[in-house]
Amino acid sequence: MADEVVRFGILGCANIARKLSRAILRTPGVYLYAIGSRSLEKAQAFAKDNGFPSDARIYGSYQSVLDDEDVDAVYMPLPTSLHMEWVQKASEKGKHVLLEKPPALSTEEFDKIAAACELKGVQLMDGTMxxxxxxxxxxxxxxxxxxxxxxxxxxxxxxxxxxxxxxxxxxxxxxxxxxxxxxxxxxxxxxxxxxxxxxxxxxxxxxxxxxxxxxxxxxxxxxxxxxxxxxxxxxxxxxxxxxxxxxxxxxxxxxxxxxxxxxxxxxxxxxxxxxxxxxxxxxxxxxxxxxxxxxxxxQESLMVQNFATIIKGIKNGTGGLDPSWPTITRKTxxxxxxxxxxxxxxxxxxxxxx
Amino acid sequence: MADEVVRFGILGCANIARKLSRAILRTPGVYLYAIGSRSLEKAQAFAKDNGFPSDARIYGSYQSVLDDEDVDAVYMPLPTSLHMEWVQKASEKGKHVLLEKPPALSTEEFDKIAAACELKGVQLMDGTMxxxxxxxxxxxxxxxxxxxxxxxxxxxxxxxxxxxxxxxxxxxxxxxxxxxxxxxxxxxxxxxxxxxxxxxxxxxxxxxxxxxxxxxxxxxxxxxxxxxxxxxxxxxxxxxxxxxxxxxxxxxxxxxxxxxxxxxxxxxxxxxxxxxxxxxxxxxxxxxxxxxxxxxxxQESLMVQNFATIIKGIKNGTGGLDPSWPTITRKTxxxxxxxxxxxxxxxxxxxxxx
Missing domain, CATH: 3.30.360.10 (Dihydrodipicolinate Reductase; domain 2)
Known part of the structure; x- marks a missing residue:
């Protein structure tokens, strides 16, 4: 797959993920590439309902999305209490994270999330459209x-x-x-x-x-x-x-x-x-x-595009992490x-x- | 003068009194009858500028307006700190009082104002248009x-x-x-x-x-x-x-x-x-x-009219004081x-x- 495309995986089938799937499908330079749910059936139904490409990877777990080496970035619409665990796991696998808000239950927890991303060199952006x-x-x-x-x-x-x-x-x-x-x-x-x-x-x-x-x-x-x-x-x-x-x-x-x-x-x-x-x-x-x-x-497509632009810069070496996004997330x-x-x-x- | 007309006197030449003078002039059944200022010259100029009728009484003091037996009601746009003194004086003379807001510096002070009006059987209404x-x-x-x-x-x-x-x-x-x-x-x-x-x-x-x-x-x-x-x-x-x-x-x-x-x-x-x-x-x-x-x-003319309607009722014996007005003033x-x-x-x- 061409390097200039950012491949997205989605963790979970939350309602808001429908809107983001549509946005990813409609944004140039990004690819709706994978979906993972704790239920493979739910993931399959979600992919079908939301127009995923025929070659999309459908997984019966969140971890499988993270384990897929072709996934560049994940969109994470999980309940807030699961964010810390799954952002840490995503960053371990080098996945950039577009994180639904509220990102964390506290600033203390958010700092762990942000530190994990920074340590692994992955971009963190919250889902405020x-x-x-x-x-x-x-x-x-x-x-x-x-x-x-x-x-x-x-x-x-x-x-x-x-x-x-x-x-x-x-x-x-x-x-x-x-x-x-x-x-x-x-x-x-x-x-x-x-x-x-x-x-x-x-x-x-x-x-x-x-x-x-x-x-x-x-x-x-x-x-x-x-x-x-x-x-x-x-x-x-x-x-x-x-x-x-x-x-x-x-x-x-x-x-x-x-x-x-x-x-x-x-x-x-x-x-x-x-x-x-x-x-x-x-x-x-x-x-x-x-x-x-x-x-x-x-606005959701523009969010995906702005997020993907940072990732492209990191991938092709012309840019780096943009700390301004986690900074405003932390202040909020x-x-x-x-x-x-x-x-x-x-x-x-x-x-x-x- | 016919009993069905309510004759207004104005105490002071505050800016807001221009609006009320105009309202009184344009309201049926009321008459712009007198103006008093600490300066007779100011009162004369105010009456001229604001289209007072040629037979209007122009006084060089507030008290003279109150002493005029033909005045039914006063509009009082004085500074708040003067309200208690002048409402008490007005009520002594049996004048109904349309009182600019805020009516008093405290509820305690307002209660004295309202009690004076009630004691003398004059209607109190604040100037909230x-x-x-x-x-x-x-x-x-x-x-x-x-x-x-x-x-x-x-x-x-x-x-x-x-x-x-x-x-x-x-x-x-x-x-x-x-x-x-x-x-x-x-x-x-x-x-x-x-x-x-x-x-x-x-x-x-x-x-x-x-x-x-x-x-x-x-x-x-x-x-x-x-x-x-x-x-x-x-x-x-x-x-x-x-x-x-x-x-x-x-x-x-x-x-x-x-x-x-x-x-x-x-x-x-x-x-x-x-x-x-x-x-x-x-x-x-x-x-x-x-x-x-x-x-x-x-709305200011309607306020004058609603106030005058109560006064007419009192004057001709078909109505009485309306306590709902001082009640909402007090709550505010x-x-x-x-x-x-x-x-x-x-x-x-x-x-x-x-």
Whole structure:
């Protein structure tokens, strides 16, 4: 097989893997090459349902994917509690890892994951798709326009998905509510995006302190089903985030500057695949500026492509590991840790070390 | 003069009094009858600039307006620290009081104001205009539609006015930043509306607790220029509010239910006088419902009319005092007190007594 193609293996048949399979199929320069599940039958059905090429390797275990020497990279949509074990095993086999979020249950655990990847020279990237959308770059460009926005003072972000409307038994049987599998619940599944967005606005400058707001909710097993948190930076800038498995669908990011405001209604998953909107209201302009970003490639395909570009560079010796991706992953995880700790400490303010 | 007309006197020439003068002029059944200022010249200029009728009484003191037996009601746009003194004096003279917000510096002070009015049988209403807009009734009607909204889980409201963009010396010379005159600063001037809106969504059911969020800001004199707070109800419902004299113009209210969401971008002062919008996104409907409420009368004119209707009822013996207005004023003031106390206590959670 030609060296310029990056061959992907997928570990597990999670729902989200359908979206990624489609993205890999549609991304130039990458190949949907293997799938492994604990059940060979499930893997076969998944490959068939998701248009895997006829020569794809179908395995009855995750390890078999890792043992396949032709696999360059794995996409890992496993429950969070399995990430450390399987990233370590993948890195042992030299596989680059595209890791579904939340990457780990804690920063301490994430550091082991990242260290394993670094040690073995494999690239780690988390599966946060929206940062790869061209709208995101366009938003950043306008946020940097001091004449439009001024100094950024407040950022608010909410991500709500009414899980019971989709699945009446969600709180009973979904892994995102299972303390053994995805103990961070709504914070890891939804809050992750709000925290990442707030950090992204701040060019990944960590806040000085984080506090969770009274009113977090939990399953009987102690998994977070809703929470809010507030952040303060040293310069007085503030942010707040809200995530919930209960409230009606919402994916908002609002950035307030001294001069202008940026609003996006669907920052996590654009309502449409081929175009995405946001608006900027500036103090001295009567009408809001409605910005539309067209894209031929979906954000998940662009993520796969950006990940594959790094791998190609490593394979052909023209590039190396890109530490910026695990760095922003770690910062997001640090804030999640602080929010969780604040909740555990009765909503106490948590000071962050830079 | 015919009994069916309510004659208004205005105490002071504050900027906001221009809007109210215009509203009184345009409201049927009321008469713009008198203005008093500590300076007769200022009162004369104000009356001339604001189209007072040629027979209007122009006085060089507030007390002269109160001493005028033909004045039925006063509109009081004085600095908050003067409210208690002048409402007490007005009630002594049997004048009904339309009181600019924030009505008082504390609930304790408000209770004295309200008690004075009750004792003398005069109606007290605070100057929160948006609750009188027909859009508000329409929003309430849709919020009660369980098929559209479901149970209300979260409410977020922000009111920001970038004061320095309007007046570079705002933080130096405006009364809203003067600890002697309007000590509640942005919390009283802007946060008042967010708190009222959140209580309105909850049919004025007080939350169980209130906490201010780290990151409040102050003038050198200790007046709040920005703050945020979060509320929790006994049933687990939450709300948050943000107010700021620094960030770009924003007047948002977002209500999130299990099934649907209500968003309004200009809840305090509709962008247009004659029509006002809001939108409802419901889980099972693809497109948001954009609701437009037309109104021939501005919200400030409707406020004047609603206030005058009570007074007419009292005057002609067909009605009495409406205690619901001071009741919702008091509840709003209670929340402001709790936010201020929380800030003073280092952002401690404050439990409210029902």
């Amino acid at each position: 929206w940062v790869h959308h061209p709208r995101t770059a366009k938003m950043k460009e306008l946020l940097k326009r001091h004449d439009l926005i001024g100094n950024i003072l407040e950022v608010h972000s909410s991500f709500f998905v009414p899980m019971k409307m989709h699945n009446p038994n969600f709180f009973m049987d979904n892994i995102r509510c299972n303390a053994e599998l995805d103990a961070l619940g709504a914070l890891g599944d939804l809050g992750w995006y709000c925290v990442r967005a707030i950090l992204w606005v701040h060019d990944y400058d960590l806040p000085a302190s984080v506090i969770a707001l009274p009113g977090a909710q939990f399953t009987k097993g102690g998994v977070i089903t809703r929470c809010s948190a507030s952040f303060v930076w040293g310069d007085g800038s503030v942010a707040s985030m809200h995530c919930s498995f209960h409230a009606n669908m919402t994916m908002s990011l609002n950035v307030y500057g001294t001069k202008g405001t940026l609003d996006v209604q669907d920052f996590v998953i654009p309502y449409e695949e081929s175009s995405a909107h946001f608006s900027v209201r500036s103090f001295d302009k009567r009408e809001p500026l409605d910005v539309n970003t067209e894209t031929a490639q979906t 995880q640090q804030i999640l840790d602080a929010i969780k700790l604040s909740i555990e400490k009765g909503y106490r303010e948590i000071q962050l070390k830079a | 948006w609750v009188h807009h027909p859009r508000t009734a329409k929003m309430k009607e849709l919020l009660k539609r369980h098929d559209l909204i479901g149970n209300i889980l979260e409410v977020h409201s922000s009111f920001f006015v970038p004061m320095k963009m309007h007046n570079p010396n705002f933080f130096m010379d405006n009364i809203r930043c003067n600890a002697e005159l309007d000590a509640l600063g942005a919390l009283g001037d802007l946060g008042w509306y967010c708190v009222r809106a959140i209580l309105w969504v909850h049919d004025y059911d007080l939350p169980a607790s209130v906490i201010a969020l780290p990151g409040a800001q102050f003038t050198k004199g200790g007046v709040i220029t920005r703050c945020s707070a979060s509320f929790v109800w006994g049933d687990g419902s939450v709300a948050s509010m943000h107010c700021s004299f620094h960030a770009n113009m924003t007047m948002s209210l977002n209500v999130y239910g299990t099934k649907g969401t209500l968003d309004v971008q200009d809840f305090v002062i509709p962008y247009e006088e004659s029509s006002a919008h809001f939108s409802v996104r419901s889980f099972d409907k693809r497109e948001p419902l954009d609701v437009n409420t037309e109104t021939a009368q501005t 003031q209670q929340i402001l007190d709790a936010i201020k106390l929380s800030i003073e206590k280092g952002y401690r959670e404050i439990q409210l007594k029902a």
